[in-house]
Structures are given as structure tokens and as C-alpha cells.
Amino acid sequence: MANPLSEDLAPDPAWSPEEVVRIQLEALRSNDQRNRGIEVAFRFASPANRRHTGPLWRFTGMIRNGPYALMLDFNAASYGPVESSGAQARQRVILADATTSVTYWFYLSRQTEAPYADCWMTDAVFVEPIEGHAA
Numbered sequence: 001m002a003n004p005l006s007e008d009l010a011p012d013p014a015w016s017p018e019e020v021v022r023i024q025l026e027a028l029r030s031n032d033q034r035n036r037g038i039e040v041a042f043r044f045a046s047p048a049n050r051r052h053t054g055p056l057w058r059f060t061g062m063i064r065n066g067p068y069a070l071m072l073d074f075n076a077a078s079y080g081p082v083e084s085s086g087a088q089a090r091q092r093v094i095l096a097d098a099t100t101s102v103t104y105w106f107y108l109s110r111q112t113e114a115p116y117a118d119c120w121m122t123d124a125v126f127v128e129p130i131e132g133h134a135a
Contacts, residue, residue, distance in 0.1 A: 004029070005036040010043050011119035017089035017108045018082050020044055020120045024106075025093065028063065028071040037072070038063050046109060046121035067127040070095050070102050087112075089120065103128040 003009075004026040015023070024041040031037030038060050045053060053059045062068060080092035087110040094103050105126045111119050 005032065005040060009040050011111075011116050011121055013118035015120060016082070017084060017106075017120045018079065018091060020108060020122065021079070021091050021093060021106045024122065025071060025074075025077060025095075029074060031072050035060050044122055046111060046123045047113075047116070049121070049123050067102060068125070070097060070100065071104075073097060 004023070009023060009027065011020075024044050027037040027040035029037070039056060041063070042050070042054070042056050042059050045059070050059075053062060063071060074095035074097055076096045078094040078096075080094075082089050082091045084090075089108045091106045091108075092103060093106060094101055096102075105128065106122055107124045107126070108120050108122050111117060111121055
């Protein structure tokens, strides 16, 4: 991927569920003081997800605090296989820093309405903590 903070990064029918998850995580890991990485991740949130987590300022607070904060500062990522059925998909991702690992489950769906018709977008991300370990 070129620039994970690019203003041109937006949902596209050409991207697979795995690519959408990677785009979001690389953008979050590259987040800057203007929160452009968080903004990119929010662009890939489905309309239903945005209704629950938006607007952007609220989504930003949710990412910066609590169990999602590791997404902004992880050292390693392990991507599980995408499990899909029709227009639904999920992917397990384990992120780690020097002291903690957290498992995230990304749930995505292929959108049916314009302007996102046929685009994979994230409906939800659930957190499954793993015990922290000493560095």
C-alpha cells in the first residue's frame, strides 16, 4: 500500500475483506496529530457502524481509549484467514506491542446501496484480550 494516510483511500469494490482490514490497521498505526489515520479507518466503517460509533470525533475517542488504543501503536500483526459466507466476512487479527497482545475480530459486509454498493466495509470490531506478558 502506498500512503496509508492518503485522502484518496476510500471503499472500492476491488478491495477484498482482508485488504480493507489491512488498510484500516495500517492507517491507524500511521495515525498523525491530525488523526488522519483514524479518519481513514472511519471511511471504511459501514454506514450502520458509523451510526453507532460516529461522528468522527466520537470514533476518535473510542479508538484512542480502552481496548482499541493498541491499534495506534502496535509492533506486530498476525492476520488470520478470512472466513466468508456470501456478503458477510470476518477476520481474526492479533496485534502486539512490547508487553501486550490483543485479538480483534473484524466483521465486514459487502454493501448493497450507493455510494458503497459492492464495497466491503467494517460493521464491527470485537476485542478478545489475551493476557499481557513481560517484555
